[in-house]
Amino acid sequence: MDNTEKYIHKGHRDRIKDKYINFGLDSFDDHEVLELLLFYAYPRVDTNNIAHKMIQEFGSLYNLLESTPLEIMKKCNVSKNVAVLVSLIPHISRTYLKRKWEHKDKFNNTKELSDYVKSLFIGRNYECFYILCLDSKYKLINSVLVGSGTIDSATIYPRNILEIALQYKASIVALAHNHPSGDLNPSKADINTTNSLIKALNFIDIKVIDHIIVAGDNYFSFREYNLIN
Numbered sequence: 001m002d003n004t005e006k007y008i009h010k011g012h013r014d015r016i017k018d019k020y021i022n023f024g025l026d027s028f029d030d031h032e033v034l035e036l037l038l039f040y041a042y043p044r045v046d047t048n049n050i051a052h053k054m055i056q057e058f059g060s061l062y063n064l065l066e067s068t069p070l071e072i073m074k075k076c077n078v079s080k081n082v083a084v085l086v087s088l089i090p091h092i093s094r095t096y097l098k099r100k101w102e103h104k105d106k107f108n109n110t111k112e113l114s115d116y117v118k119s120l121f122i123g124r125n126y127e128c129f130y131i132l133c134l135d136s137k138y139k140l141i142n143s144v145l146v147g148s149g150t151i152d153s154a155t156i157y158p159r160n161i162l163e164i165a166l167q168y169k170a171s172i173v174a175l176a177h178n179h180p181s182g183d184l185n186p187s188k189a190d191i192n193t194t195n196s197l198i199k200a201l202n203f204i205d206i207k208v209i210d211h212i213i214v215a216g217d218n219y220f221s222f223r224e225y226n227l228i229n
Helices: 003-023 031-037 049-057 059-066 069-076 080-102 111-118 158-167 186-201
Strands: 128-134 142-150 172-178 207-217 218-221
Touching: 003 080, 031 049, 031 059, 049 059, 049 069, 059 080, 069 080, 080 111, 080 207, 111 128, 111 142, 111 172, 111 207, 111 218, 142 158, 142 207, 158 186, 172 186, 186 207
Parallel strands: 172 207
Antiparallel strands: 128 142, 128 172, 207 218
16 A cells, blocks of 8 residues: 555544544444444544444344354454354343443333333344333342243243242332344243242242333333233
8 A cells, every 4th residue: 555545544444533523423324334433443544444344244233133153254254353243233232231220210101111111132143031020119229141042942830930029029020021032022932931930939028020022223121011910
């Protein structure tokens, strides 16, 4: 790369950074978002073409960001550093939103509860199950990942749910899991497992206020559909 090319290249990076500083990412195309991120993995390389190729390999920026480091390394032929940097984004977002909601005084309605629950599943392309422990004033004490896989798998034990609720001295709990397939409707196993957990928790005077299923940006509330009193 000669001096002229270096100057143009440097100017391009500064323009992209200034565009982000002044207007945020809303004004960016997907490849520009990734290009900006890759500046910090490739200090002296034109990342525009790399960004285009990486997105093309996965079909979309969304699919790329939700992939594992190993998948990114294999498909895009990039270094471990690059793969880790790219795959970190949804996980950092989930941690940020989780911490943000944990400082909220209390959940006032199903919408607020579902917004928090949706943040728990950012970047998770496999099914996970959470229990949310709340005090008597609906303030979150802690949210605990209790299993992964399908909801009726052997990883979800009522005894574990009870132990967690007791450990955090919960007065109220909410249940949550995701459907990576995008189908919001609860399965028969979802309903049966929910009813079993409600009975077990009621036995120790802990109320289940809702079970929320998340699929992308959408949610299904058992409470809103009268599947929980």
